[in-house]
Amino acid sequence: MVIPSFLSSMRLACLLLCAVPAWFALGMLLAADPERSDALRQLNTLTLGQWPQALAGQPWVAIWLVCLLGLLAMLLLNTALCCNRSMSRVWQRRQWRHKQLMLLPIHLLTVAVFLCHGADLMLFHDPHRFTLQAGQSHQHNGRSITLTELHFAGDLDALKQLASEHRTRRSLEQYDPRRNHVEARLEMGTHHTSGTIRVMQPLRLGSDYLMLLDFEHQANGPTAKLLLIHAPLAPLFFLLYGGLFATLVIHAIILRLPRFSQQRLPRGEPHHG
Structure with missing residues (x-):
């Protein structure tokens, strides 16, 4: 045929x-x-x-x-x-x-x-996107996420101006992701883990991955934009x-x-x- x-x-x-x-x-x-x-x-x-x-x-x-x-x-x-x-x-x-x-x-x-x-x-x-500031917690599908620390080594005013610009178009002088990170704790039932999260360096608990996407400017300080995904495969x-x-x-x-x-x-x- x-x-x-x-x-x-x-x-x-x-x-x-x-x-x-x-x-x-x-x-x-x-x-x-x-x-x-x-x-x-x-x-x-x-x-x-x-x-x-x-x-x-x-x-x-x-x-x-x-x-x-x-x-x-x-x-x-x-x-x-x-x-x-x-x-x-x-x-x-x-x-x-x-x-x-x-x-x-x-x-x-x-x-x-x-x-x-x-x-x-x-x-x-089934990805889940959310934002947290230092000390805040978030619940989703039996998972508990707590942002214990947020380290942003940059100019907050510059971050506010870059809010409308995608992070892939920023220069290292405008935003260096290597100098910025968060400390977080991820819990699911009796299992838990904690550690440092950077862009492209997620925190893993079993088949769950907590990823840092970006930072954004808020009136009371910087906020971390996070993504929680379940990836058993x-x-x-x-x-x-x-x-x-x-x-x-x-x-x-x-x-x-x-x-x-x-x-x-x-x-x-x-x-x-």
Whole structure:
């Protein structure tokens, strides 16, 4: 059949691998607009069922997101079909040393990564954003967060002026995240932990991660903007991505071996996957 053959082809895979980064680049251009940037940031703090409401007033962002999900779904389908088609040939001919067999772990790990991202989005995506000042506490879904200390080494007046500017566009002279941090305590039932939180250095308790997003100016002093996420699949992601990278390296080394580099498919048989 023509359609399954195209869906499992390497040509489609290459097109999708080029299209996905290009589409992400387009998303970065959309994020340059403040309103669209706010809509994209809201997706990180809302559950999947709340996304349509958040994007109701931003049709271009909604179209970009739907197309992105479509491209990723096509890439997942292409990977699965390519794996099935390539391995079926190897199985039929009992060519257990064929170099296509070496692609099996890569394909399986890629499919597993896509499926885990989908499961994380559908089942566990429930981020909670809030703000605290030093000494304040916050309760959410059986978790208790207390901000014991807040260290902001900067000019509060400058922070007030930068409130409308996204932190990724600030220079180090305007705002240096390495010099600013908070001390927090995270409790869940009888379990608890405490420590220092910096930007990109969260506090972890089990599958919960407490992250520092930014600081904002208030009349009575600086306030920390925090994000609490539940990510039970995070260790699995590290394992899958590490395994995928290792299999790619091993595959590249194996292909340089003479007995594999000299293998060829039978004449007239197209190469897929």
